[in-house]
Amino acid sequence: MNHQNLLYAQSGGMTAVINASAASVIEAARAAGPAIGRIYAARHGILGVLDEDLVDTASFSAADLEALAHSPGGVFGACRFDLDTIADNPAQFERVFEVFAAHRIGYFLYNGGNGSMDAVAKLSQAARARNYPLVCIGVPKTVDNDLEGTDCSPGFGSAAKYVAIAMLEAGRDLDAMASRTGRVFVMEVMGRNAGWLAAATALASEGPDDPPHLILLPEVPLDETRLLAAVRATVERLGYCAITVSEGIRHLDGTPVMQQADDRKGHVQLGGAGQCISRLIQTTFGYKSHWAIPDYLQRAAGHLVSGTDHAQARAVGHAAVAFALDGIDGAMVAIQRTADEPYQWTVRAVPAADIANLERRVPAAFIREDGLQVSELARVHLRPLIEGEVRPAFRNGLPVYPRFQLEPVAKRLPAYRRS
Amino acid sequence: MNHQNLLYAQSGGMTAVINASAASVIEAARAAGPAIGRIYAARHGILGVLDEDLVDTASFSAADLEALAHSPGGVFGACRFDLDTIADNPAQFERVFEVFAAHRIGYFLYNGGNGSMDAVAKLSQAARARNYPLVCIGVPKTVDNDLEGTDCSPGFGSAAKYVAIAMLEAGRDLDAMASRTGRVFVMEVMGRNAGWLAAATALASEGPDDPPHLILLPEVPLDETRLLAAVRATVERLGYCAITVSEGIRHLDGTPVMQQADDRKGHVQLGGAGQCISRLIQTTFGYKSHWAIPDYLQRAAGHLVSGTDHAQARAVGHAAVAFALDGIDGAMVAIQRTADEPYQWTVRAVPAADIANLERRVPAAFIREDGLQVSELARVHLRPLIEGEVRPAFRNGLPVYPRFQLEPVAKRLPAYRRS
Numbered sequence: 001m002n003h004q005n006l007l008y009a010q011s012g013g014m015t016a017v018i019n020a021s022a023a024s025v026i027e028a029a030r031a032a033g034p035a036i037g038r039i040y041a042a043r044h045g046i047l048g049v050l051d052e053d054l055v056d057t058a059s060f061s062a063a064d065l066e067a068l069a070h071s072p073g074g075v076f077g078a079c080r081f082d083l084d085t086i087a088d089n090p091a092q093f094e095r096v097f098e099v100f101a102a103h104r105i106g107y108f109l110y111n112g113g114n115g116s117m118d119a120v121a122k123l124s125q126a127a128r129a130r131n132y133p134l135v136c137i138g139v140p141k142t143v144d145n146d147l148e149g150t151d152c153s154p155g156f157g158s159a160a161k162y163v164a165i166a167m168l169e170a171g172r173d174l175d176a177m178a179s180r181t182g183r184v185f186v187m188e189v190m191g192r193n194a195g196w197l198a199a200a201t202a203l204a205s206e207g208p209d210d211p212p213h214l215i216l217l218p219e220v221p222l223d224e225t226r227l228l229a230a231v232r233a234t235v236e237r238l239g240y241c242a243i244t245v246s247e248g249i250r251h252l253d254g255t256p257v258m259q260q261a262d263d264r265k266g267h268v269q270l271g272g273a274g275q276c277i278s279r280l281i282q283t284t285f286g287y288k289s290h291w292a293i294p295d296y297l298q299r300a301a302g303h304l305v306s307g308t309d310h311a312q313a314r315a316v317g318h319a320a321v322a323f324a325l326d327g328i329d330g331a332m333v334a335i336q337r338t339a340d341e342p343y344q345w346t347v348r349a350v351p352a353a354d355i356a357n358l359e360r361r362v363p364a365a366f367i368r369e370d371g372l373q374v375s376e377l378a379r380v381h382l383r384p385l386i387e388g389e390v391r392p393a394f395r396n397g398l399p400v401y402p403r404f405q406l407e408p409v410a411k412r413l414p415a416y417r418r419s
Numbered sequence: 420m421n422h423q424n425l426l427y428a429q430s431g432g433m434t435a436v437i438n439a440s441a442a443s444v445i446e447a448a449r450a451a452g453p454a455i456g457r458i459y460a461a462r463h464g465i466l467g468v469l470d471e472d473l474v475d476t477a478s479f480s481a482a483d484l485e486a487l488a489h490s491p492g493g494v495f496g497a498c499r500f501d502l503d504t505i506a507d508n509p510a511q512f513e514r515v516f517e518v519f520a521a522h523r524i525g526y527f528l529y530n531g532g533n534g535s536m537d538a539v540a541k542l543s544q545a546a547r548a549r550n551y552p553l554v555c556i557g558v559p560k561t562v563d564n565d566l567e568g569t570d571c572s573p574g575f576g577s578a579a580k581y582v583a584i585a586m587l588e589a590g591r592d593l594d595a596m597a598s599r600t601g602r603v604f605v606m607e608v609m610g611r612n613a614g615w616l617a618a619a620t621a622l623a624s625e626g627p628d629d630p631p632h633l634i635l636l637p638e639v640p641l642d643e644t645r646l647l648a649a650v651r652a653t654v655e656r657l658g659y660c661a662i663t664v665s666e667g668i669r670h671l672d673g674t675p676v677m678q679q680a681d682d683r684k685g686h687v688q689l690g691g692a693g694q695c696i697s698r699l700i701q702t703t704f705g706y707k708s709h710w711a712i713p714d715y716l717q718r719a720a721g722h723l724v725s726g727t728d729h730a731q732a733r734a735v736g737h738a739a740v741a742f743a744l745d746g747i748d749g750a751m752v753a754i755q756r757t758a759d760e761p762y763q764w765t766v767r768a769v770p771a772a773d774i775a776n777l778e779r780r781v782p783a784a785f786i787r788e789d790g791l792q793v794s795e796l797a798r799v800h801l802r803p804l805i806e807g808e809v810r811p812a813f814r815n816g817l818p819v820y821p822r823f824q825l826e827p828v829a830k831r832l833p834a835y836r837r838s
Contacts, residue, residue: 014592044598073591079598161816169719172492172820173433179463179498185715203817275694295711296604300588304722306816386816397580397725397805398622401591 004106005038006324007054010074010141011045011081011112011119015155016162016302017313018141021111022076023069024317025139026057035325040103040409045079045112046119050092050416052099054409064404069314070392071401072302078112083119086126093126095416100134102412107135107324113142113153117332118356124330137320138332138352141313143299145196148358149350150334152385154316155299157309160200161386162301163189163244166294168204171211171242178239182287184231185211185242188274190298192248193218194361197298199374200382201244211242213373216277218248219362220371222257224280230372231281241287245274303399307388308343319347343384423525424457425743426473429493429560430464430500430531430538434574435581435721436732437560440530441495442488443736444558445476448526454744459522459828464498464531465538469511469835471518473828483823488733489811490820491721497531502538505545512545514835519553521831526554526743532561532572536751537775543749544772557751557771558739560732562718564615567777568769569753571804573735574718576728579619580805581720582608582663585713587623590630590661597658601706603650604630604661607693609717611667612637613780616717618793619801620663630661632792635696637667638781639790641676643699649791650700660706664693722818726807727762738766762803 006029010018022041029039039057042048055076060068068075086093100108108123110116120138127134140147145156167187174185189197195217202215213234216222234241249257257273278291316333323331331349338344366378392399425448429437441460448458458476461467474495479487487494503511519527527542529535539557546553559566564575586606593604608616614636621634632653635641653660668676676692697710735752742750750768757763785797811818 010595014595016588071591072588073593074595076595077597078595080596165722165817166716168817168820169435169491169721170715172490172721173715173719174492176429176433176493176495176497177499178496203815290714291712292714292716293710293712294716295709296589296592297585297711297713300592302588302591303584383815388816389813394808396622396802397727397807398584398587401587 004036005040005104006036006107006109007040007042007103007105008109009042009045009048009111010076010078011110011116012078012141013143013299014072014074014078015141015143015299016072016158016305017154017310018111019071019073019075020069020310020313021139021141021154021317023065024314025109025321026060027065028318028321032321032325036107037104041076044077045081046083047079047081048077049096049099050418052411052413052416054103055406056409059407060404064402067400067402068404070302070390072300075404082115083122086122096123097126097130097132098413100132103409106133109137109139109320109324111139111141113144113147114355114357114359117352120332121330121353121356124352135324135327135329137324137328139316139320140332140334143197144191144194146194146359146361147355148360149332149355151337151345152335154309154313156196157306157312157385158301158304159190159197159298160382161306162298162304163187163197163201163294164203164386165304167201167212167242167244170292171204174211174240174242180239182235182285183240184235184278184281184287184289185240186245186274186278186289186291188245188247188272188291188293191218191246193359195219195246196362198244198246199362199366199378200386202374202379203382203386209238212244213241214243215373216243216245216249217362217367218246218250220367221252222249223252223371226370227372228281228284232285235287243277245277247273249273302392302401305390306386307390308385310390312345315347323349340380340384423455424459424523425455425526425528426459426461426522426524427528428461428464428467428530429495429497430529430535431497431560432562432718433491433493433497434560434562434718435491435577435724436573436729437493437530438490439488439729439732440558440560440573440736442484443733444528444740445479446484447737447740451740451744455526456523460495463496464500465502466498466500467496468515468518469837471830471832471835473522474825475828478826479823483821486819486821487823489721489809491719494823501534502541505541515542516545516549516551517832519551522828525552528556528558528739528743530558530560532563532566533774533776533778536771539751540749540772540775554743554746554748556739556743556747558735559751559753562616563610563613565613565778565780566774567779568751568774570756570764571754573728573732575615576725576731576804577720577723578609578616578717579801580725581717581723582606582616582620582713583622583805584723586620586631586661586663589711590623593630593659593661599658601654601704602659603654603697603700603706603708604659605664605693605697605708605710607664607666607691607710607712610637610665612778614638614665615781617663617665618781618785618797619805621793621798622801622805628657631663632660633662634792635662635664635668636781636786637665637669639786640671641668642671642790645789646791647700647703651704654706662696664696666692668692721811721820724809725805726809727804729809731764734766742768759799759803
């Protein structure tokens, strides 16, 4: 039996460029000639493997792939689902390999974040244990930029560009609306434990008076007294203050800011961290305060893709196929920075097991001493990641993101009941 | 005494294209030759007039004006300040005309919304009452699109394009993340009393299964039972539901949704309307729910300007000067639609007094019968307003929005104490 088909799947939160990686995987696999048979994709990540819910990417024309490479979201669907350990749930792994065998899968490429790299490491180990001939490769993706072993994660650069431009543009609005009574703007960005996206908004500023004036990172416990003093000083100097808040910031005692006690009545109010910071400032000083939450918008903005990010998303897709053909099993494709200015990078393979379930946080050297801004070192590091513009086609005033009809692969196995 | 200088000012919330109107006013006034002397601007709207805080736009080069026309925010600063009535506060009007006389202002062009048209009408009336030779013109601007007498308001088309694209892109993300347990996304857009921006998100959809599935307008009292049934039906069909919510939606009893009672404990929870709708759905069905609040981002997105909107913002600026030279006092420049497909329009003058303090709301014919979506008529009306792309220059991955050094005009009067 010849296990030479390739299976690709997408996992976790989506990005503006994960489909660019998908397109590149398919293009590279097609170019590989007879080494690779059919090129399949699972719907909704590893759940699609368990459910034997596969599609055949042969239905995508070359033009489709080009359009796909400029469409946000994930064309094959993603999931938030982690495989159990092999010891805890051997039946789950049994099922995965039944599906792989039924469809002669010899290459499995999983496009995701930390959890997906854990799946890559587990599947690689399980395949060896059962002598199943599988090459398993992780394709990196996350707007949080918290993957270890890589200079940055595809998806981050475009989200970073989005939030930096959002702060730049909102800042121009605020500047016009500055008043004697004070105005505050808080933008809450993604990042539960790693403040990379919040840090990237610093790229909007050319000097200390430009928004964002303050950046609150999950890496720095919130010192309310220090924050409020800095807000007041900024408002007194400029008439307004713009603040970026990571959704995951925590109080000094470690509790998340998003759950804030209302001291006057003893109730717990639920809300985002940005809303809580906005309310704290408004209550303290009486400044008029607005808050923005871009939420999904920041990770889906196909109209504002970073050229660097797009090139990297494509490169990790191509490299994943090349590494797979070289038999580099259990690896993640990583981006390696070789120079800052001008930014230069290359790709390499790193062991997925070394990356799985770790979180790369913003290092101390990237944070200003007072904990309320990033350092110049952070700006130098982040700047190249948002450079360049890659735009989709527009029609009738809107980006063109085609819907693709997916071609199901006939099932060969009985249905699976997820445990 | 020859009152021939021109004074321009910006008021109210900013837009992505108000500076395009400003640039066109200055260009047209320069082109007018000796009919117009100096071209001044007041800082922070009518407050800058009262404070005699004027700048001379002669410092702007032609290249500056071109860059200005592609910069969001308001270069001269805006205010949220309404003139009193002449009867209530004659001293205020006395001051305005002292400043006008001191700087030989013969033309006053006020760029704003309903409140600004009220100021135009009052100043025109006050000038006639005191025989001060003034031509006073309103230049329309508002992302809310609630100005009467005009087909649409400059600023709206770009904000509409922004929110439509935001919904389109977030929708692609949601589509990938759809799951058996259900997922809901709520985007709250601007519009206290008029749902034009919410309605414009409908342009993101090509069919009933495309986001946004539901649109809640301030024109339609919220029927929670009907909303929840529609949400459930959508989630059961698609695995997710995307909803646009106007910030100003109200309950059947007229209270704003943004203040929502938590029935379980009897507390009042404050939050935006989008957050309240998200919470209502999550509490009722247990679907995972996200909410986004673009806030200032939607009205400041210079990187996503509508070609139609930009052309109209420029046209009303040019026309304001032409009408001023023709002595058409107390008028607002209005956009008149002459054809739908292809969209054709022209500009005309309408009496500012007829528009002041009115609000143009989304008409019943633009709302679907169940009140949870817009009609095809609305789409036909709105579609041309977001068409075309006008982009700023980009450098280092960010739009180029220059900061301009403003040239103050020497004060000639004693300081004014605002009453």
